Structures are given as C-alpha cells and as structure tokens.
Amino acid sequence: MTAIQISNVEKRYKSLQALGGVSLSIEEGEFFGLLGPNGAGKTTLISIIAGLIRPDAGKVTIHGHDVTGDFRAARKKLGVVPQELVFDPFFTVRETLRLQSGYFGLPNNDAWIDEVMHNLDLTNKADVNMRALSGGMKRRVLVAQALVHKPPVIVLDEPTAGVDVELRQTLWKFISRLNREGHTVVLTTHYLEEAQAMCKRVAMLKSGKVVALDTMASLIRRISGSQLTVNLAAGDLPQDMRHLVTHPEQSEHGKKYSLRVNEYAEVETLLARLRESGAVIDEMQLQQADLEDIFLQIMDKGTV
Numbered sequence: 001m002t003a004i005q006i007s008n009v010e011k012r013y014k015s016l017q018a019l020g021g022v023s024l025s026i027e028e029g030e031f032f033g034l035l036g037p038n039g040a041g042k043t044t045l046i047s048i049i050a051g052l053i054r055p056d057a058g059k060v061t062i063h064g065h066d067v068t069g070d071f072r073a074a075r076k077k078l079g080v081v082p083q084e085l086v087f088d089p090f091f092t093v094r095e096t097l098r099l100q101s102g103y104f105g106l107p108n109n110d111a112w113i114d115e116v117m118h119n120l121d122l123t124n125k126a127d128v129n130m131r132a133l134s135g136g137m138k139r140r141v142l143v144a145q146a147l148v149h150k151p152p153v154i155v156l157d158e159p160t161a162g163v164d165v166e167l168r169q170t171l172w173k174f175i176s177r178l179n180r181e182g183h184t185v186v187l188t189t190h191y192l193e194e195a196q197a198m199c200k201r202v203a204m205l206k207s208g209k210v211v212a213l214d215t216m217a218s219l220i221r222r223i224s225g226s227q228l229t230v231n232l233a234a235g236d237l238p239q240d241m242r243h244l245v246t247h248p249e250q251s252e253h254g255k256k257y258s259l260r261v262n263e264y265a266e267v268e269t270l271l272a273r274l275r276e277s278g279a280v281i282d283e284m285q286l287q288q289a290d291l292e293d294i295f296l297q298i299m300d301k302g303t304v
Contacts, residue, residue, distance in 0.1 A: 001063065003028045003153050003184040004049065009058035011044055011208075018044040020208040021058070026186060028063075028152070031179050033199035033216075034188045037299060040205040042188045043083065046157050050080045062153055076104060079151035083158040085138050087130045093117070093141055094126040097148050104149040116144045119174040121166075136163045143171060147178070154178065155186045160194065172198065196291040204298055212298045219294050221263070227287045228259045228267055235279030241270065261286070 004026040011019040019041045026032045036042050047053045049060055051067045051074065060067045065074035088096060094113065101109040117123045120140045125133065130141065143159060154175070160168045176198070179185050189195055195202065196216060204212040212219065227246060232255045237245070244259040261267060267286065274281060 001028045002026070002061075003030065003063060004186070005059075005061045006045070006049075007059045009045065009048060009055045009060060011041075011048065011053070011055050017208050019048075019055070022205070022208070022210055023058075024203050024210060024213055026184060028184055029179070029182050030201060031185045031199050032187070033195040033202035034186055034205070035192070035195060035202055035295065036205035039207075041208040042205055043157065044208075045205070046080065046155055046186075046188065049155060050078065051075055076149065077151055078153050078155065079146035079149065080155045081143050081146045081157060081159050083161065085135060085142070087138055087141065089129070089131045092127050092129055093122055093133070093144075096130060096141060097144055100145045100148045106149055109148065112150065113144075113148060116147050119170070119177075120144055121170050136167050139163055140167060140171075152182070153184045153186070157188050158190065159187070160189065160191060168194075192291045192295055202291075204295065206299060212294075216291070220289055220291070226261045226264075226289060228261045228270060229256065229285045229287065230259065230274070230281050231256045231283040232274075233280045233282035235274075235277060237279065238273060238277040241273060244270075 002025050006022055006024050006026075009019050009022045010017075022041070022045060034042055034045070044053070048055050049062070049067060051071050054068060062074040062077045065071075065077065067074045088099075091099065094117075097113045097116070098109070101107070101113065114123070117126055120143060122137070122140055122144060125137060130138065133141070139159070139162075143156075146154060146156075156175070159171060172194070175185060185198075187195060187199060199216055201215050202212070202219065203210050236255060237257055241259065244261075246258045246260050259270060261270070271281070271284075
C-alpha cells in the first residue's frame with residue numbers, strides 16, 4: 001500500500017512559487033528522506049501533507065485518504081513533529097500527552113503514553129510543567145505528541161535541530177524500532193549524515209521541484225560515483241586514463257592518483273589497463289562518495 005501519494009502539488013505565495021508540481025509516492029514501511037536547502041519547499045510540502053495549508057493544485061492522500069476532502073481520516077493516520085517548539089505552558093508533560101490523546105478519541109491511553117515517555121527518556125519529567133523544561137526536553141515532548149495515537153505515518157521535520165547527542169541517539173533508536181514494526185517515516189533534516197544512516201530512499205527538492213528521487217545506494221553509485229586511489233610503485237598512469245584524475249600527488253613510495261569511477265564495474269577495467277601499461281600498483285583504495293557529496297552536486301546541477 002502507498003502510505004503517502006503526492007500528485008502534481010503546486011503552491012504559490014504571491015510571486016513566490018513554493019511548490020511547482022511535486023509528485024512522488026512513499027510506500028508503507030519506508031524510511032524516506034525529504035531533503036533540500038532552505039527555501040526549497042520542504043516545510044510547505046509537509047504543511048500540505050499535515051492539512052495545515054491547502055495546495056493551489058494537485059492532491060495528497062495518506063493511506064488513500066485525501067488530506068483536504070477526507071481530512072479527519074487522513075489526520076488520524078499521521079503524526080507530525082514540527083520544526084518549531086510549540087507547547088502549552090499550563091500543563092505537565094503527562095497532561096499534555098493525555099490532552100493530545102483526547103484529540104484522537106483515545107481517553108484511556110496511559111499505557112502507551114508511559115511507553116512513549118520511557119523510550120524518549122521523559123518518565124522522570126512526567127509531572128513537570130512544560131515551562132520548566134529545557135529546549136531539548138520540549139522537543140522530546142513534541143515527538144511524544146506526534147506518536148501518542150500510534151500513527152502509521154510519522155513525519156519528522158528537523159527533529160534533532162539544536163539538541164544534544166543523547167536525544168539524537170534516544171530518538172533514532174525509538175524511531176528505528178517503530179519503522180521495523182511497520183510505521184512509515186518521512187524525515188527532513190540538514191544533518192545529512194543522519195539521513196544517509198537512516199533513509200533507504202530520498203527525494204531532493206530545489207526551488208519547489210523534485211530534482212532527485214532514488215534509493216540512497218543508487219544515488220551514491222550513479223550520481224556522484226566513487227574514487228579509486230592507486231599508489232604506483234613503478235611505471236605511470238597511461239595517457240588515456242588521465243582525464244579521470246581528480247587528485248594527482250606524489251607519495252613517498254611513488255606516484256599517487258585518485259581516479260573518478262562512476263560504476264563499480266569500471267574498477268577491473270582500469271586495473272587491467274594499468275597492468276597493460278606496465279604500472280605496478282603498490283597500494284589502492286576505493287572510496288565511496290557520501291550524501292553530502294551527492295547533495296552538493298545535485299544542488300549545483302539542479303537536476304539528475
């Protein structure tokens with residue numbers, strides 16, 4: 001089943017085209033990354049998914065429920081952790097989560113509330129007023145509020161912005177568990193190492209348009225490629241391979257080159273060509289690009 005279906009969604013704010021015909025499908029059980037620079041349209045798209053704003057054109061469904069025409073059913077399927085710290089200063093943590101449960105018609109939800117608080121390390125703050133919490137603790141409560149009705153689809157908008165390492169580890173451990181249990185997770189973050197570690201598939205937005213949509217492995221392999229670094233104890237690089245060089249340098253044992261490799265299958269061809277030319281390889285290393293390399297390359301090109 002498709003968890004989120006986004007079809008030709010457009011949104012304009014006066015002269016600004018925030019979204020220019022975005023289409024993508026997120027399947028049930030995916031851990032999906034929605035990435036892009038500031039102003040790319042990520043938060044606008046999430047706001048449309050959450051039913052906070054209406055698109056000018058296009059359609060969004062959550063588990064088949066239209067977020068505009070069937071908003072009650074769609075909203076029950078969704079839990080959103082917003083980027084901003086929003087809280088009610090008159091309630092304790094437990095009261096806040098009980099109130100949130102009531103919004104979804106779950107008056108007797110204390111067992112799950114206790115489990116969520118335990119997994120987010122909030123148990124010892126259960127009876128503390130929200131005003132007295134640190135920023136990191138308030139963000140944990142936001143995550144708990146999003147999960148309190150056990151939504152099958154979870155959207156995390158910059159969930160670890162400005163928080164400590166302990167919260168990041170606690171959050172990702174719990175979210176990974178929920179994903180293994182079948183929950184769909186959509187993540188937006190500027191911490192690209194988090195996205196690379198957690199997401200199986202990503203979409204990249206630029207100026208309100210999707211400029212990349214693929215699995216993490218395919219993007220790393222196909223778009224940015226890898227580098228084969230070879231240290232030559234004897235001989236030299238053939239002339240017909242020099243256009244692949246990215247970082248030529250002299251090592252203490254001989255000549256060292258970093259060669260651009262687009263596909264893993266090219267490695268054996270390059271090694272065979274080196275042997276044919278009489279070069280002797282003393283040491284070699286294949287280094288894979290990371291998500292930051294890919295992100296910068298795609299944002300520079302604007303397309304795949």
